Amino acid sequence: MKITVVRNVLEANDRIAQENRQLLNEKGVYVLNLMSSPGAGKTSLLEKTVSALADRFRLAVIEGDIQDTLDADRIAALGVPVVQINTQGACHLDANMTKEALGALDLELIDIIFIENVGNLVCPAEFVVGENIKVMILSTPEGADKPSKYPLMFKESAALIINKVDLLPYVDFDLEMAKKRALALNPELRIFEVSCKTGSGIDDWIRWLTLQVELFQRDAR
Amino acid sequence: MKITVVRNVLEANDRIAQENRQLLNEKGVYVLNLMSSPGAGKTSLLEKTVSALADRFRLAVIEGDIQDTLDADRIAALGVPVVQINTQGACHLDANMTKEALGALDLELIDIIFIENVGNLVCPAEFVVGENIKVMILSTPEGADKPSKYPLMFKESAALIINKVDLLPYVDFDLEMAKKRALALNPELRIFEVSCKTGSGIDDWIRWLTLQVELFQRDAR
Numbered sequence: 001m002k003i004t005v006v007r008n009v010l011e012a013n014d015r016i017a018q019e020n021r022q023l024l025n026e027k028g029v030y031v032l033n034l035m036s037s038p039g040a041g042k043t044s045l046l047e048k049t050v051s052a053l054a055d056r057f058r059l060a061v062i063e064g065d066i067q068d069t070l071d072a073d074r075i076a077a078l079g080v081p082v083v084q085i086n087t088q089g090a091c092h093l094d095a096n097m098t099k100e101a102l103g104a105l106d107l108e109l110i111d112i113i114f115i116e117n118v119g120n121l122v123c124p125a126e127f128v129v130g131e132n133i134k135v136m137i138l139s140t141p142e143g144a145d146k147p148s149k150y151p152l153m154f155k156e157s158a159a160l161i162i163n164k165v166d167l168l169p170y171v172d173f174d175l176e177m178a179k180k181r182a183l184a185l186n187p188e189l190r191i192f193e194v195s196c197k198t199g200s201g202i203d204d205w206i207r208w209l210t211l212q213v214e215l216f217q218r219d220a221r
Numbered sequence: 222m223k224i225t226v227v228r229n230v231l232e233a234n235d236r237i238a239q240e241n242r243q244l245l246n247e248k249g250v251y252v253l254n255l256m257s258s259p260g261a262g263k264t265s266l267l268e269k270t271v272s273a274l275a276d277r278f279r280l281a282v283i284e285g286d287i288q289d290t291l292d293a294d295r296i297a298a299l300g301v302p303v304v305q306i307n308t309q310g311a312c313h314l315d316a317n318m319t320k321e322a323l324g325a326l327d328l329e330l331i332d333i334i335f336i337e338n339v340g341n342l343v344c345p346a347e348f349v350v351g352e353n354i355k356v357m358i359l360s361t362p363e364g365a366d367k368p369s370k371y372p373l374m375f376k377e378s379a380a381l382i383i384n385k386v387d388l389l390p391y392v393d394f395d396l397e398m399a400k401k402r403a404l405a406l407n408p409e410l411r412i413f414e415v416s417c418k419t420g421s422g423i424d425d426w427i428r429w430l431t432l433q434v435e436l437f438q439r440d441a442r
Contacts, residue, residue: 037259120312143260
């Protein structure tokens with residue numbers, strides 16, 4: 001009984017996600033679904049990424065939080081449109097919440113939407129929302145064992161940002177072990193070593209993301 | 222429909238948790254449900270706590286993980302009984318999983334059971350399992366905004382361990398702000414500033430926990 005309910009919820013979610021994707025394809029909008037544990041650096045990465053791409057692309061951000069608007073306020077300060085989703089306790093965004101948020105944006109005037117999911121290394125990976133790619137962050141203080149313990153998100157993501165590499169001298173994080181375990185789960189995973197604090201590694205990430213968006217735009221034409 | 226299903230699941234969970242609690246009271250077993258984000262230091266705190274209390278109390282640990290036995294292996298190395306729960310994808314422990322794990326332990330020979338929940342700052346707080354107290358860890362790299370963003374766990378916990386204070390010189394963590402926000406949500410919350418790496422603050426935590434267990438044992442007699 002419980003399993004049937006879960007399956008129906010996921011099937012309904014997939015259907016709405018496909019509708020979102022179709023709408024976004026028609027409008028030529030690229031969507032990135034950003035996921036991580038709480039405090040791994042999602043908003044910090046978005047601040048760096050929005051600043052780097054704002055001259056080249058028309059950007060918008062959807063902020064998913066259980067409650068409050070702290071992250072949305074940080075992003076709005078950069079001068080891009082932000083839509084806040086408060087999940088009222090729910091531990092992930094779903095396709096229906098995303099659909100409502102898309103309705104609050106003028107998709108004709110947007111090239112890329114960044115979706116910042118709820119901070120949670122488990123549940124967000126189970127719910128597609130209509131994104132082109134999922135990107136996840138693992139921060140060095142979390143430990144190199146995380147791919148083995150939370151495999152689904154590593155399997156579902158196109159790119160892994162290993163953030164807070166500036167803390168490597170002070171934490172017990174085996175970088176090579178983390179990469180090896182992540183790639184064992186997902187050999188296609190693209191890995192970037194980044195510090196949102198110092199800015200190191202951000203350029204590589206921006207170059208790769210720019211290429212993904214350009215490939216999408218070329219196919220959309 | 223969806224809301225009804227969720228309510229039924231939570232009511233069924235509460236009922237089983239009460240049965241667990243009744244059994245544990247009869248056997249005089251104190252249970253601590255330990256929760257945090259992935260990588261905040263649950264297993265490290267348990268290693269320190271088990272080592273400090275093993276001479277005085279008879280201990281056991283229930284390890285909750287989505288998959289793998291990495292944490293259980295670390296705890297088993299300390300020579301205490303460990304039961305592994307693999308949730309097979311689920312993002313929290315529930316009362317029924319805990320009931321099965323309790324069945325694998327000889328409760329006549331145990332004073333304290335530590336339950337290490339799945340690494341997740343959201344969902345575990347919604348599911349009681351029959352514990353005496355919930356304890357949560359917030360690690361300094363996660364940021365001082367976490368109480369505002371994930372309020373339920375701070376509200377539900379009897380104690381907050383602020384871990385990784387050895388990283389304070391290297392991360393942007395406003396300790397006073399974090400404590401203020403946590404206490405605004407839960408004025409009864411007992412806060413400990415700890416480094417599981419250096420051992421600082423562990424003694425205070427052990428003293429407080431010992432007192433809680435002694436009070437429980439006195440009432441149980």
